Amino acid sequence: MARYIFVTGGVVSSLGKGLSSASLAYLLQSRGFKVRIRKLDPYLNVDPGTMNPYQHGEVFVTDDGAETDLDLGHYERFSGISAKKSDNITTGQIYSDVLKKERKGKYLGKTVQVIPHVTDRIKEFIK
Secondary structure (H helix, E strand, O other), X not given: OOOOOXXXXXXXXXXXXXXXXXXXXXXHHHOOOOOOOOEEEOOOOOOHHHOOHHHHOOEEEOOOOOEEEXXXXXXXXXXXXXXXXXXXXXXXXXXXXXXXXXXXXXXXXXXXXXXXXXXXXXXXXXX
């Protein structure tokens, strides 16, 4: 049975959420737990690659070429697990995915709403 630990801090930057999560992942691994880190970013940009580095900070590029938040680099170094594009998502990507599904008729003419469509996409990402 999967268990989840969520580390939140609202939209406040530089609290140490990423380093704390990476450290916790390392500690759990040392106790024999299988760990998978997922990063959900609240901004509407699709990825941080085009964002101002003075505002967002450095970008970490995963082995599969995704431009992600620097926190994924911390997770990778602390846990020894290679971060992938699928480990990071932004609100912009979530909305983009939902709208693409709507355009393809995946919602069978229903009114697309935050609940349940966007929240379902977030749940898909977490699993």
